[in-house]
Amino acid sequence: MVTLLYERKPDRAHVCSLAVENMSMRKERSKWEIIKDILKAIAEEKKLKKTRIMQRACLDWTNFQRYFNFLLEEGFIIKPGSDPDNRDYELTEKGKELLGLLKAVDAMMP
Numbered sequence: 001m002v003t004l005l006y007e008r009k010p011d012r013a014h015v016c017s018l019a020v021e022n023m024s025m026r027k028e029r030s031k032w033e034i035i036k037d038i039l040k041a042i043a044e045e046k047k048l049k050k051t052r053i054m055q056r057a058c059l060d061w062t063n064f065q066r067y068f069n070f071l072l073e074e075g076f077i078i079k080p081g082s083d084p085d086n087r088d089y090e091l092t093e094k095g096k097e098l099l100g101l102l103k104a105v106d107a108m109m110p
């Protein structure tokens with residue numbers, strides 16, 4: 001049994017718990033699927049903090065950091081503004097373009 005502690009958005013917790021329960025029926029997500037999930041989470045809310053992005057993408061902190069840092073370093077996401085206290089992140093045009101491409105590829109798959 002898997003217990004999740006996401007109380008703010010039970011709909012997302014439900015999605016994550018379904019993903020965990022269906023692991024035996026479904027192969028693990030590819031790197032591109034994980035990247036798509038991170039970009040999609042940011043796109044849906046416009047600006048999000050790291051923890052919320054991690055929760056929406058259904059990732060543990062270690063794996064999230066690896067993918068998040070890649071996206072940040074490659075310019076797919078940014079931390080807007082010059083305020084050092086700002087902890088929100090948003091997609092760049094490059095990130096929006098990648099998300100669109102990943103969604104298009106996903107739609108082509110059976």
